[in-house]
Amino acid sequence: MPKNALEVNGNRLWETLEASGEIGKLRDTGLRRLPLSDADKEMRDTFCTWARQAGCTVTVDQVGNIFARRAGIDDSLPPIATGSHLDTQMCGGKYDGVLGVMSGLEVLRTLNDRGVETKRPIEVVVWTNEEGARFTPPMQGSLAFAGDLSLTDVLGSRDADGMRFGDELRRIGYDGAAELGQSKFESYLELHIEQGPILDRIGIDIGVVVSGFKSRGLKIAVSGNTAHVGPTPMDERQNALVGAAYLITEVDAIGWRHHPQGGKTTTARISCFPNLPGIIAESAELTVDFRHPDPDAADKMLAEVKAAMVTASEKANVSMEIVESWMFGDNPFSDACIQTLEETADSMGLSYMEIRSQAGHDAYAIGKIAPMGMIFTPCNGGVSHNVQEEIELDRTLPGVNLLLNTIVKMANR
Numbered sequence: 001m002p003k004n005a006l007e008v009n010g011n012r013l014w015e016t017l018e019a020s021g022e023i024g025k026l027r028d029t030g031l032r033r034l035p036l037s038d039a040d041k042e043m044r045d046t047f048c049t050w051a052r053q054a055g056c057t058v059t060v061d062q063v064g065n066i067f068a069r070r071a072g073i074d075d076s077l078p079p080i081a082t083g084s085h086l087d088t089q090m091c092g093g094k095y096d097g098v099l100g101v102m103s104g105l106e107v108l109r110t111l112n113d114r115g116v117e118t119k120r121p122i123e124v125v126v127w128t129n130e131e132g133a134r135f136t137p138p139m140q141g142s143l144a145f146a147g148d149l150s151l152t153d154v155l156g157s158r159d160a161d162g163m164r165f166g167d168e169l170r171r172i173g174y175d176g177a178a179e180l181g182q183s184k185f186e187s188y189l190e191l192h193i194e195q196g197p198i199l200d201r202i203g204i205d206i207g208v209v210v211s212g213f214k215s216r217g218l219k220i221a222v223s224g225n226t227a228h229v230g231p232t233p234m235d236e237r238q239n240a241l242v243g244a245a246y247l248i249t250e251v252d253a254i255g256w257r258h259h260p261q262g263g264k265t266t267t268a269r270i271s272c273f274p275n276l277p278g279i280i281a282e283s284a285e286l287t288v289d290f291r292h293p294d295p296d297a298a299d300k301m302l303a304e305v306k307a308a309m310v311t312a313s314e315k316a317n318v319s320m321e322i323v324e325s326w327m328f329g330d331n332p333f334s335d336a337c338i339q340t341l342e343e344t345a346d347s348m349g350l351s352y353m354e355i356r357s358q359a360g361h362d363a364y365a366i367g368k369i370a371p372m373g374m375i376f377t378p379c380n381g382g383v384s385h386n387v388q389e390e391i392e393l394d395r396t397l398p399g400v401n402l403l404l405n406t407i408v409k410m411a412n413r
């Protein structure tokens, strides 16, 4: 790298990642760090300690988003922000989200080591509940910060056991006082593992994200009627589970129809009541996800899912309705951020490729209220949301160094 480019301390970043990977450990290598759980609290406490040790002021907002701020020479200027999430899936990896937060922390530590001051402040942000593995929708913290979800809705959302978000947030001590959206960002950058195989396969270490797939999520309720599984004739049954099954296979078929153009569908979750032997199911609930590189095609997929709901309901003699829906991926990426990232990479002699994001990220929500850019780094085989998620430090550091130098450039404007 050229002499004027800064470099992070790779070993320290790795040690930080490994230490965070001990919190909420599942099986040998994976994590189960659900939002607002005890493990989430421990991870948050640890991050706040590290941030304060790095000289940051730590603020928490009303939905538990954490802002670790390094003062600027002119501290009245809006900050350059970077961050991601520390919550994980039920069987999540150690780097999804975590890498972005810890890279932000490492940027601040490196600036401290070198005694580098910046004109603008820099904030490292931890967004609450990115994964949606316990409370829905996913990206609750960043969506609320961006004004796309109301405080009441977020605090009132409940997990599968009926626990209320607001109560759990207070229980772990992260019901902060800062109002939503209080911090206005000059720009927001997020570094994240790709969670797909492209960088790994091609052998390039940096992806500059230029657009995303439009993604939608639906929660669909299926209503039938309970009855005895013995005497009830087949033509009088209203089995919610059967209706759900018809819909699941049709949703999969929709994904296959759009597969040649890059479309995808998933029914990721089903719950059923009473879910017992001897009784026909009264209700079922499905969580369906679908995404497509072309926004118009994503809209078409939604129409197809709705049509499939009608067919499946008739076939199973049940009723279905969409009870919750969410969407992200409306071109939130800023040309200015993409350009600064690419110019900085060029000046550092780093090779990169432009890439599309196939997953949802907090950055999408923030892209609506501030110029936003993302850096992807490789993960082995593209494996993510799995305990086998792995990264290599050597292939990660170029992206983290790009983050560092881009933040410094932006923070001195």
Ligand SMILES: [Zn+2]
Residues within 6 Å of the ligand: 085, 096, 097, 130, 192
């Ligand atoms: Zn993530």
